[in-house]
Amino acid sequence: MDRVLARGLVPAALVLFLAVLASLAFGAGEVGPARAFGALTTGTDEDARFAVLQLRLPRTLVAVAVGLALGVAGAVLQAAARNPLAEPGLLGVSAGASFAVVVAIAAGASAATLGPWVAVLGAAAGCLLAIGAARLRGTGDDPVRLVLAGAALSGLLGAGTSVVLLLDQRTADEVRFWTVGSVAGRDLGTLAQVGPALAVGLLIALLVARPLSALSLGDATARGLGHRPARARVLAIVAVALLVGGAVAAAGPIAFVGLVVPFLARALVGPDLRRVLAVSLLLGPAVVLVADVASRLLVRPYEMPLGVVTALLGAPVLVAVVRSTRLPSL
Amino acid sequence: MTAHAARPATVTAPPGTWRLGRRRWSVLIDRRALVAATVLGGLLLLAVAVSLALGTARVELTSTLPAVVGVGEPRDVLLVQRLRLPRVAAGVAVGAALGIAGVLLQTLARNRLATPDTVGLNDGATAFAVASVVAVPTTLAPSAFALVGSATAAALALGLSGGAGRRGYRFLVVGLGVGAALGALTQLMLARAAIDDANRALPWTVGSLNSRAPLAVAILAVGVAVVLPLAVLLGRRLHLLRLADPVVLALGQRVSRIRLAAIGAAVTTAGLSVATAGPLGLVALLAPEIARKAAGPRNVPVVGAALAGALVVVLADLLGRTVAAPVELPVGIVTAVVGGPYLLWLLLTTRTRRIP
Numbered sequence: 001m002d003r004v005l006a007r008g009l010v011p012a013a014l015v016l017f018l019a020v021l022a023s024l025a026f027g028a029g030e031v032g033p034a035r036a037f038g039a040l041t042t043g044t045d046e047d048a049r050f051a052v053l054q055l056r057l058p059r060t061l062v063a064v065a066v067g068l069a070l071g072v073a074g075a076v077l078q079a080a081a082r083n084p085l086a087e088p089g090l091l092g093v094s095a096g097a098s099f100a101v102v103v104a105i106a107a108g109a110s111a112a113t114l115g116p117w118v119a120v121l122g123a124a125a126g127c128l129l130a131i132g133a134a135r136l137r138g139t140g141d142d143p144v145r146l147v148l149a150g151a152a153l154s155g156l157l158g159a160g161t162s163v164v165l166l167l168d169q170r171t172a173d174e175v176r177f178w179t180v181g182s183v184a185g186r187d188l189g190t191l192a193q194v195g196p197a198l199a200v201g202l203l204i205a206l207l208v209a210r211p212l213s214a215l216s217l218g219d220a221t222a223r224g225l226g227h228r229p230a231r232a233r234v235l236a237i238v239a240v241a242l243l244v245g246g247a248v249a250a251a252g253p254i255a256f257v258g259l260v261v262p263f264l265a266r267a268l269v270g271p272d273l274r275r276v277l278a279v280s281l282l283l284g285p286a287v288v289l290v291a292d293v294a295s296r297l298l299v300r301p302y303e304m305p306l307g308v309v310t311a312l313l314g315a316p317v318l319v320a321v322v323r324s325t326r327l328p329s330l
Numbered sequence: 331m332t333a334h335a336a337r338p339a340t341v342t343a344p345p346g347t348w349r350l351g352r353r354r355w356s357v358l359i360d361r362r363a364l365v366a367a368t369v370l371g372g373l374l375l376l377a378v379a380v381s382l383a384l385g386t387a388r389v390e391l392t393s394t395l396p397a398v399v400g401v402g403e404p405r406d407v408l409l410v411q412r413l414r415l416p417r418v419a420a421g422v423a424v425g426a427a428l429g430i431a432g433v434l435l436q437t438l439a440r441n442r443l444a445t446p447d448t449v450g451l452n453d454g455a456t457a458f459a460v461a462s463v464v465a466v467p468t469t470l471a472p473s474a475f476a477l478v479g480s481a482t483a484a485a486l487a488l489g490l491s492g493g494a495g496r497r498g499y500r501f502l503v504v505g506l507g508v509g510a511a512l513g514a515l516t517q518l519m520l521a522r523a524a525i526d527d528a529n530r531a532l533p534w535t536v537g538s539l540n541s542r543a544p545l546a547v548a549i550l551a552v553g554v555a556v557v558l559p560l561a562v563l564l565g566r567r568l569h570l571l572r573l574a575d576p577v578v579l580a581l582g583q584r585v586s587r588i589r590l591a592a593i594g595a596a597v598t599t600a601g602l603s604v605a606t607a608g609p610l611g612l613v614a615l616l617a618p619e620i621a622r623k624a625a626g627p628r629n630v631p632v633v634g635a636a637l638a639g640a641l642v643v644v645l646a647d648l649l650g651r652t653v654a655a656p657v658e659l660p661v662g663i664v665t666a667v668v669g670g671p672y673l674l675w676l677l678l679t680t681r682t683r684r685i686p
Binding site: 152159308314318319322 | 506
């Protein structure tokens, strides 16, 4: 077995396992770790059983799916843009998905029945806009341009969302819980809705990993190795749109996960995209779960929005990436 | 080599400028910048007059400006002086402050997208203002705290990025990160606060002229009045920041000192404007663009940007009050929606020109 890969996979798997346990054991309510495990083993404590199996288990599964999608999307996007700062949240992909959903609801759709496809379309549009703005193809000397373009785009789409919410009270009521990212109160139905989009996106991401890692040698070399750079980029964008759109449809916009996860993965296993993807598959869910558990515990008995916790986690990583002596071009 | 000729007794002004004054005490005035400032000022005056005239009760356009100084029918004077003037004046001050902050930051970072919103100054000011509303409920506090907040954000961004020097991009991205973290803190405070406190703090998170405190407007006006002349004095040297650092040093200017002064001015204006009207999106981006289009590339158009910013805010507020009446759109949303398409166009068409 690949020793470098194992060096990343083992700690990631360990953290994920602990995070899943913590997510089942801790909550904002009264059921603590002891009661939770007691309920699972003996099954006499009905309240605790309900809290763990009906509330925390679905939520944990949704968090795992969302983390997986965002982590992989971040790794793929960074490889396609050859830019370590490319992140779905920073680039306006999530903002595009949110805007699309809000517009759809304002136009008469219902939040409960709205599938993930509107969000996927919005994510794709946001992706294309940011990339068009920054000329993804060969970002050359300026990795920051993409980020600034994305920040400006996010601000713009956010303002559009506020306008719709301001003018349409019904939409505002339906969407308010959702415009700040959170996995609280999601059930398995949510997962079933977005599952297909996430699965297809994940499949494409894994298939496109080889050509994408060849792209890090430059377009000419990749072509010489028999890959088609343009097609690889288009597929990468499709995968990112599916993954981010699905994640946003399930949990709302959650920033910085796509930045933190590949950053940690690269620190563990180096720059090879396939290894990074493999580690991200485990680290993404772990990061989102840790953030979710923190969001339940930090302001008990209330809960914090998950997006707030990931922003607090992610901002220092952003600073660290930029401070590293020079931005590594991927 | 022959020795250089002695300095000629009469100095001729460069083309396109006027030289006023005698001998050592003289100023160069850029003709195009002067024309641009005059035109922008005229437009601003017109926008203010229209803004004073329109509303649920109309005032004749010609009698608005006399009414400002108390001349005319008592009804008009009351309407204009008591009800509309404070709002319009606040708009002018906020817009001017944002224009100054925007043009300084853009020149400093050598990037047209560097504005108080993108580099986190607004988020810092908002976070601290909200904190003060939640914790220290006095009228003066939000202004002071917003100032401290934007200064903190700037200091964090500068400290963590190692200065806004040649690696200007570092400063921008670190600022983005600092802004995101401070924005998250704002959300956290709003989530934890009691509902009344949260409602009182909410205006600081959406840009609006509805709930401006008179004292904050006064403080902002003083701030703008102090910073504007300083920024104009800085303007000629700021121009040098577009060159590489060694060149500026060779010209005998202290780069770090110019930068510090510019950042101080930007922090002051951005923080005070947030304390007055909350974070107004895109004004700080639009105003310098308009000013540059009007005044040409020769100078850093500080005055033009201030006038253009005031114009944008006053017009946006007018639009927000009238377009969907009786619903009043917050001015921040109007500026975002009107400025947005322009921003997109800017993003999609600009190629490699990073230097403003």
